[in-house]
Amino acid sequence: MSAVTSYGSPSRDDFAALLDESYGKNEAFEGTVVKGIIVAIEKDVAVIDLGLKTEGRVAMKEFTNNGRDELPGVGDEVEVYLERIENALGEAVISRDKARREESWVKLEKAFERQEKVEGIIFNQVKGGFTVDLDGAMAFLPRSQVDIRPVRDVAPLMGVPQPFQILKMDRRRGNIVVSRRTVLEESRAEQRHEIVANLEEGQVIDGTVKNITDYGAFVDLGGIDGLLHVTDIAWRRVNHPTEVLTIGQTVRVKIIKINHETHRISLGMKQLLDDPWQGIEAKYPIEMKLNGRVTNITDYGAFVELEPGIEGLIHVSEMSWTKKNVHPGKIVATSQEVEVQVLEVDAVKRRISLGLKQTLSNPWESFAERFPVGTEVEGEVKNKTEFGLFIGLDGDVDGMVHLSDLDWNRPGEQVIDDYKKGDVVKAQVLDVDVEKERISLGIKQLAGDPFVSKVGEEPGTSGDLRKNAIVTCEVIDVKEGGIDVKIVGTDLTAFVKRSELARDRNDQRADRFAVGEKVDARITLFDRKARKVSVSIKALEMAEEKEAIANYGSADSGASLGDILGAALRARTEGEKK
Template structure:
């Protein structure tokens, strides 16, 4: 029946179809209604749902007619629609994953990945409810009545010529559009973004956060490192736009060169020192001293201190330089057997007392051990009964082990030797012998 909406009542509208009929709010339309007042005075076709003659009550529906019409149109459209067709549609719903369009009889989904070649976070960045769009039919599932739509497919794919346009080594300019823990995305052109990984941001700085180097929205220059067309990826480098100080490091710091460095950091295994901005080296704890047993670098160095060192090795590819302080002087252990042979009398200071003996620092800095058995020719209870820390003592070298950097000393042998020398100095005369005999007779 045909009728005209005449007034609004509780729960719906009243319609004049020759007599008054009730149009429930749920039956007014097949889309969301913002305001029922918009329908007042308008004429439509209606389907009678219910008639109560006794109460003279008639219930009508416009929605059912619209649904029947939509189903008919949908069936007709599914027969004629094909992939690649261009169609006009109206945005009826926006979700996080895409947009639903009314194609005049059938709904289609425009997925967010098919809206544009460039990166967007939400479909609302491009469209709004009620907006009319021309889209391409990407896929039609006639059994399920589903249609997939595309908007970006109307334009040429900017990635098609990407390898020819941006070969490795190309210098590009773009805007930082996104920062992530592992790097920064830069928009080279609409629809084309590349990644600057944090490892490609600086030659000299250990970057842990891209925000240390770049900011969102900043215009930067970068070098194309690689292009993966099929995966839609471009790798870029920021540090490659600058000179790499490691390129000349082998020439500037050859092995054996003596250099001045500054202690930047101390660790359990060594000290990191700076040679120049961006070029650091490591002095391993084992290369601090020939003779001292260093348990931590802080025993010999402090942060900020200027120290001389010898370059031991350079690895340009791994960006590693090792240096040594002890190499500034000769290794005393290499000449120990000549400078301090066995049976040499030496003098030194007691540095440490243990249950098994005493350690003595000699004049050349080497530390030797006087074992408890070699402390005295007399009996004693503890090592501390014979020597004390910081006491200056004399001893004889009794054993040298250059390979294991050990030297054994003896105070007992020195004392015994001196006593023997005293005995050797005594001269027995005939008069003394006769006197001795007379004393025995008497």
């Protein structure tokens, strides 16, 4: 019911109530978008009646929306944002820009929820990116979200209406972040999907080289790129794609594989040419020798081009007979012409094994022909090891002198200390194993084996050394437990224990003998294999005694035992005098 009744004139209180009611209703519209009618246009300013007993003014340029909308005229209805009902001049404070911004925020929030694209215009550059007008609402476009690839010049994109994807919105702070890149990627994905759908494996197509890397080239197939790997450019070895291709070059390629999930396409050029590996086994039989060019060198060998598209590998073990631990680059060089021999052909794995050393003479075979077993050779000590000496020989080969072949009498562990690297020594060839590439040498063999020496020329000895033979020995040392002797006429030495010095226990004393004295003894042990000899004076005396008894008869013949022993002793003394 109205504050003014139908009878009587209104009082002062009634008028105040009506005024408050009217202003209260009007104030409810503040901060909202309201409709009004343009009643006049004065100097590029539109006068708008809002129906609130007041009018407001808005600059005409606010209606242009950056040139996208037409200017309204008198009598047209427009929407404006009402900030205040009345200012100091008694006019309403209104804005068309804020009204459009409010409208845009409502539309943008709905688009953001539905993940729909929105249209905007890039109109200004700021730190880290650009400002975009989304029909009145301002948004930030990060530089990384401008395009799929970095863009150097953004000028062509400025002022052009184009779609954007909203990444983030904050109404309270008034922040909006948009992306142009997301739209392009989505569009590109759709385009790639459509192009890939029209391609198939095995298809031959023309393309343009778009980019070149170390591992291949990217070829534009009309909106989508395919990878032409360096190994699929030609049948021959291509170290870098730039040897064959240039950016912008038109090439004919074959589609090898298509991944419909990732839209990756593998291309090939060599697949359009005849495969040079067909019939390769007949073309390059085993042991065939031919010339080739070194194309690549690795730690494990060198690749040799036999013809365009056909390469073989010389493994490091097949490069030299003698250089075993040398890098292939020190034996051959890139682009060098070399003669090789075919060792193995595998058509399935597309591999050819080649040998370089097989084209040269085997130094071990040559050595065996020139220096048969028993030949004396001379060389320099190249190395000393725990098991012998390595001697450098003719033909750039080494021979080994084992510790056991250094000296007849002394242990090899002691004798090897007498040699040093660089010494020139002589040795005898003991064995040549061509297959295992080994040459066995001996130094002690040059002096002859003392166990094979003849001793028949020396006084008191006869025949070859053997067990039970009687030999003359020279005392070389007197010890408490016996004497060291050397068999005259040989290099053999032996130790005579005290118990073997005499038959009679009273004479078993080492001090009975002097260094340099010569005595007769009997060989009790002669082992050629173990290289050991033992002699005994006692054994000789007992043998002589036994022989004397046999020669002079027994006690039954009338001769006493004393007579027999005396005769034996006199015979021995006479023999020593002679």
